[in-house]
Amino acid sequence: MTTRFIFVTGGVVSSLGKGLAAAALGSLLQGHGYKVRLRKLDPYLNVDPGTMSPTQHGEVFVTDDGAETDLDLGHYERFTGVHARQSDNITTGRLYSNVIAKERRGDYLGATVQVIPHITDAIKEFVLADLTDEDFCICEIGGTVGDIEGLPFLEAIRQLGNDLGRERSLFIHLTLLPYIATAGELKTKPTQHSVKELLSVGIQPDILLCRADRPIPENERRKIGLFCNIAQDRVIAALDVDTIYRVPINYHEQGFDRAVLRFFNLECNEPDTSKWATIVKRVLEPEGEVTIAIAGKYVSLLDSYKSLHEALLHGGIANNVRVNLKWIDSETFEKEDVSSYLEGVHGILVPGGFGERGTEGKIKAAQYAREHNIPYFGICFGMQLAVIEAVRHLGGIPDATSSEFGPSEHAIIGLMTEWLKGDQLEKRRKDGDLGGTMRLGAYPCKILKGTKLHDIYGADEIQERHRHRYEVNLETYRDAFDKAGLVFAGLSPDGVLPEMVERKDHPWFIGVQFHPELRSKPFDPHPLFRSFIEAAKKQSCLV
Numbered sequence: 001m002t003t004r005f006i007f008v009t010g011g012v013v014s015s016l017g018k019g020l021a022a023a024a025l026g027s028l029l030q031g032h033g034y035k036v037r038l039r040k041l042d043p044y045l046n047v048d049p050g051t052m053s054p055t056q057h058g059e060v061f062v063t064d065d066g067a068e069t070d071l072d073l074g075h076y077e078r079f080t081g082v083h084a085r086q087s088d089n090i091t092t093g094r095l096y097s098n099v100i101a102k103e104r105r106g107d108y109l110g111a112t113v114q115v116i117p118h119i120t121d122a123i124k125e126f127v128l129a130d131l132t133d134e135d136f137c138i139c140e141i142g143g144t145v146g147d148i149e150g151l152p153f154l155e156a157i158r159q160l161g162n163d164l165g166r167e168r169s170l171f172i173h174l175t176l177l178p179y180i181a182t183a184g185e186l187k188t189k190p191t192q193h194s195v196k197e198l199l200s201v202g203i204q205p206d207i208l209l210c211r212a213d214r215p216i217p218e219n220e221r222r223k224i225g226l227f228c229n230i231a232q233d234r235v236i237a238a239l240d241v242d243t244i245y246r247v248p249i250n251y252h253e254q255g256f257d258r259a260v261l262r263f264f265n266l267e268c269n270e271p272d273t274s275k276w277a278t279i280v281k282r283v284l285e286p287e288g289e290v291t292i293a294i295a296g297k298y299v300s301l302l303d304s305y306k307s308l309h310e311a312l313l314h315g316g317i318a319n320n321v322r323v324n325l326k327w328i329d330s331e332t333f334e335k336e337d338v339s340s341y342l343e344g345v346h347g348i349l350v351p352g353g354f355g356e357r358g359t360e361g362k363i364k365a366a367q368y369a370r371e372h373n374i375p376y377f378g379i380c381f382g383m384q385l386a387v388i389e390a391v392r393h394l395g396g397i398p399d400a401t402s403s404e405f406g407p408s409e410h411a412i413i414g415l416m417t418e419w420l421k422g423d424q425l426e427k428r429r430k431d432g433d434l435g436g437t438m439r440l441g442a443y444p445c446k447i448l449k450g451t452k453l454h455d456i457y458g459a460d461e462i463q464e465r466h467r468h469r470y471e472v473n474l475e476t477y478r479d480a481f482d483k484a485g486l487v488f489a490g491l492s493p494d495g496v497l498p499e500m501v502e503r504k505d506h507p508w509f510i511g512v513q514f515h516p517e518l519r520s521k522p523f524d525p526h527p528l529f530r531s532f533i534e535a536a537k538k539q540s541c542l543v
């Protein structure tokens, strides 16, 4: 293996866009013809982000192989098209639980188990594992330099710099140059301090990416170079952009890819960034617009629906329209007259979610869409609640519900305790752990011929990513579903699990038990989002 490793750290403040920087660099390197992989090392103590509230940490991004990961992996996939794996995201929590399990087994042969070398070795092993012919592996270190939790990770990558040699390891540090209006200047001091902090753990950054809201004057770049011991052409401006999909183009203009390739003594030709130029144009100069209402519970933090937000934008790119999003808190919504929120929107979407709070609002949204012939897209929870709505109001079971909300006579959505994954039977207990125990990752789904969903996908069988515990109880309530006009157009290959539902009596009413937003790319919009926005566009001509 001759993979080169690029370590990306962040300083000064969080939220500077380290994940995007890593993703955009990955895409630029692909544009130069290289094969890349991207990884994220997260210093928090949760074993994975699966049990964290989306309003705290943003969405949980699920990989094909069923890992619940950090949302940055979504950026990586959307920018590079490389599907992430279990081996691309690790947390302090998982590292410690692995190391402690080994210690209990007696694998350390009597040694005192310590952060250095045992945790740092586990980090190094993780960074180097599961790579074959990749030219570059970009590893992002979560958090900000100076965080206590981050220290073992910095120590591990420092060691890796030595182990691999400088010809195979590069350290990139992302910082902020704040503009101080009274001085009329971009300030370099926080960057100098941040680099000092990195130096104190033995890492001299090779390239600095400096976030700034305006071009960095030559003099400031020189100063940063001088104080941070970095050649001036390796101090790269990371300027604010109008759309994130401009980042690769911008980085290239600022010489980022050139600096990286030169560092490794690789030739630097002109990379292909044309796809980003097309996407940027589509995003910024659309020919029309549609408004989609999203009734969800985690609307207070945009990042909690990150992939959904992007997938809707991709649907807009495919249809050449701007997609305006109207976020509606389903809890407030359930107490009020829904028409004041939903009148005039061109599509209604109910995303994934957990727990009973706010569900009546989501059910009202599905009902409004059904009764007013407005395109409806229900994702995971949004499908389950649309099914409940239809069965309550059309299927003759007024108290239809989900067992997620407590015991009830008519749980038409029930807890799954076993299901097939390939040839393996997966089993869960009612009182089992919450973390990592859902039906997770890509599962195949067969699509019924002659349905709208079959037309949309243009395929008999597809694979989509799941993250849920409950499932429509098709077996017991088949008659009620028929009566309610629900057509289960997609089923698991064994015919047991309903994966997709549609209505025949409606222009576009679709629910899916999986998360299609996780697979959408700006250069390859997901067929369901493409079709949903197309339906919304038609709707916009009607209203």
Ligand code: GLN
Pocket (backbone or CB within 6 Å): 351, 352, 353, 354, 355, 379, 380, 381, 382, 404, 467, 468, 469, 470, 471
């Ligand atoms: N709470 C539902 C379940 O666990 C839906 C989950 C989701 O929307 N991701 O089945």
